[in-house]
Amino acid sequence: MSQSAARKRRGGGRAGNAARRGGAVIEQMPWNPPLNIDRPIEPLSEEGVMAIHEGAMEILEDIGIAILNPEALEIFREAGCRIDGELVRCGREFIMEMVGKAPDSFTLTPRNPERRITVGGNTLLFGNVSSPPNYWDMEIGRKVPGTREMCRNLLKLTQYFNCIHFAGGYPVEPVDIHASVRHLDVVHDKLVLTDKVMHAYSLGKERVEDVMEMVRIAGGLSHEEFDATPRMYTNINSTSPLKHDYPMLDGWMRLARRGQGLVVTPFTLAGAMAPVTMAGAVAQSLAEGLIAIALAQYIRPGCPCVIGTFTSNVDMKSGAPAFGTPEYMRATQMTGQLARFYKLPMRSSGVCAANVPDGQAMWETSNSLWAAVQSGSNMVYHAAGWLEGGLIASPEKFIMDCEILQQIQRYMDPSLTATGPDEIALDAIRAVGNDGHFFGIQHTQDRYSTAFYQPFLSDWKNYEGWEAAGAIWTPERAHHLFKEIVGSFEAPPMEDAIRDELADFVARRKAEGGAPTDF
């Protein structure tokens, strides 16, 4: 807290290049979560959709899912599912009835209501990289364990970029903070440094309850106000194949009871934790996701749920996970078709296997981001900053990804494909004829500043101009921006009373010992 406040005071005046540019490090697009206006890519026929649905239902009815949480087991028993030890088998009528109670769209309202987001329909929302244990930047030049300072810097990027619409998990795991109190410090930093939608890890009741309480405090909300509408969300992963573990389900049920956002994302690597065939991996992933959603809907009908996909393939030579592959793209698109079949909002990711922010990182990330778009995903996790299959967070990659995200946001602007008389522009074409150019004419001048996407990182100079400016490759340019953005960062406003209450809560919970670390 004191560290953050001191930094804020110290950094109050913007310095260096930022000042010379009139107060902003870059000219970025405004906060304006895009709507996906493209028809999704749908590789499956209706029969294909039904075959995968049928597969998921047979998994749930006949094969069963292990539920390693006694409370959840009891709920499934009460609901009439077949329980055999920890194995739960659910009839499709139950599953479909429960899934039918989930809303097809809902809002998440963070402490700054202007950052409210709608999840569902054709909204397309991007979140920061979440949970890498390690960090890499151009200055360090190697992979190192994450620290609180690195985490804070990535949170500043999360806040700074308008194309990041929600704050995912920790952008890097700060292993210099003891695990028992890590959630207190990082969620504190997240709430102070950003005003975007918050996430809680479902890693034990203390952590989940602490985060809910801190989000409530930061929003200046009563308990009733917190419960009245979704203010935050959790994301749980099944333990594929066919298993949900204790703490994830515990957090899931806690947030369900309080009507908060619920995202379930099985991590089904085809050939490892799921069948080597993509349709089988998707069917298994759906089964694992749907049973969690059914549980939440039984507990609190109508609570906001999102079905996630993290279906990719492994390198069959090494067993290493691969990301942004053709198989990954198709699995994401197929999941999108099934998510629409179930009328559930969907989550996917921006991912890569590359270890550094180079060409490979960008083609893998582009493939995965376009697959997110093509699948009709509503929430795109890890959309900025991810390397090495999620084991490394990188600020340069974060900033490079934001350049792509802004372009996707601009791509979804319907004005690009408007076809009214002003856009067909026959008068302009007639005026220029076959012996002039369009630079100086009124039709161009009137649209000069808004006609085209303006990148903040792409360098459009010719080679000679680029060389004269230092011949700087993309990651180096991103690194310079990273230093400038972090150096001149200003945290969003927070009332002193709330700031104090948050600090008091953190101090009290630390004094109590935080959360157990033996899970």
Place this chain on the structure above:
Amino acid sequence: MSQSAARKRRGGGRAGNAARRGGAVIEQMPWNPPLNIDRPIEPLSEEGVMAIHEGAMEILEDIGIAILNPEALEIFREAGCRIDGELVRCGREFIMEMVGKAPDSFTLTPRNPERRITVGGNTLLFGNVSSPPNYWDMEIGRKVPGTREMCRNLLKLTQYFNCIHFAGGYPVEPVDIHASVRHLDVVHDKLVLTDKVMHAYSLGKERVEDVMEMVRIAGGLSHEEFDATPRMYTNINSTSPLKHDYPMLDGWMRLARRGQGLVVTPFTLAGAMAPVTMAGAVAQSLAEGLIAIALAQYIRPGCPCVIGTFTSNVDMKSGAPAFGTPEYMRATQMTGQLARFYKLPMRSSGVCAANVPDGQAMWETSNSLWAAVQSGSNMVYHAAGWLEGGLIASPEKFIMDCEILQQIQRYMDPSLTATGPDEIALDAIRAVGNDGHFFGIQHTQDRYSTAFYQPFLSDWKNYEGWEAAGAIWTPERAHHLFKEIVGSFEAPPMEDAIRDELADFVARRKAEGGAPTDF
């Protein structure tokens, strides 16, 4: 010729790493031009399509296009179009009648008939970078004028990679060869080093006639056989706005008369040579393309024509062209909708503004390649090797792009989204249950080697493995492959008699002085 033959003999045995890998530098996908199985992205409503069509028709009817070729002017006059000096205005009935004669699909058959390609329908074909005056590679480390050796090396890549389906123009302009005989040397190199579909620049009758004759000789064809089916193609660019120049139309008409492939690609940069509004730029581009296609169809009804798009935007700050932008993507998709409306095969490109093969190069190229896919393009020019808005050719970029092209090819494999019982794989899921993994089971073993795309350039090792292997970033890896591929290249077989006849033709035409250079 002697240089080429000597190199071929010298390089007969594969060396170094290639030999250790059993004869091939990389394991690449086989020659198998993909079919685009995705529904195109269609940003325009039916009304939008009609508005752009109406705009193109009004340009052709009312504004007119300058035709700087007396022979073509005479043909338009004969066809009943309104001629005013060099300005031609064509009624929409004439345009649509002529365009209706163009086939919606055709084949191009190179000297190796196994490399025949079909242009139209849902074929998706990739060609190498064409026409940059300059070259950049990691070893030279700066931009330098192209040479014959650089051109030959890029032709070797063109031949080597099975995901390159046709040979475009010169992959780099070899400015060390005098312009009068450059076409003879480079087309000779192209015909000897590759067996894929050839291109002729429409830059004067001598060049066009020489290339047609060389392609005929290389194919071992009589003149009648050459004329019987398309063996090669040309690509012409209008001189936007609203103008076609003399030599381009001359070559266009020569190939039309002999029934060869015809691609017309206006270079309409919105805000410079076309309206700042994308719909206007597309309408103008279509008008410029359709008049050339009408000309060809009037000369030889049914001759194979392709409508190309090169509509992008400029950087409004500098006037520099931008590529792979959101506006570029939408213009390409809109053109695709209109190409389907006119029932014409379509050409687009793989492009970027980046100066080096870095992250920016890859997100711009990915955007443009996915736009090509989404638009339903049949021919994708510059799909490998382009930098600096087409002013630089780079072998590293070529190889990096081929990694993306292979992934697109794999993405189009319908087996990825198959949903039969073997793919849903309930038996495998049941067998593994909730306490195992899929690595060792029979269902995985049976599909081990073909289940997933195997990259040749992406490095899927974890960070530590990647670091131990030298911590090599993507362009350096591509550079190593470039050296290996070129070092162990074997030209495709060519009969000695044909080789001699080609050499004789080149020698004779050089003795005659080649082609004039005063255009």
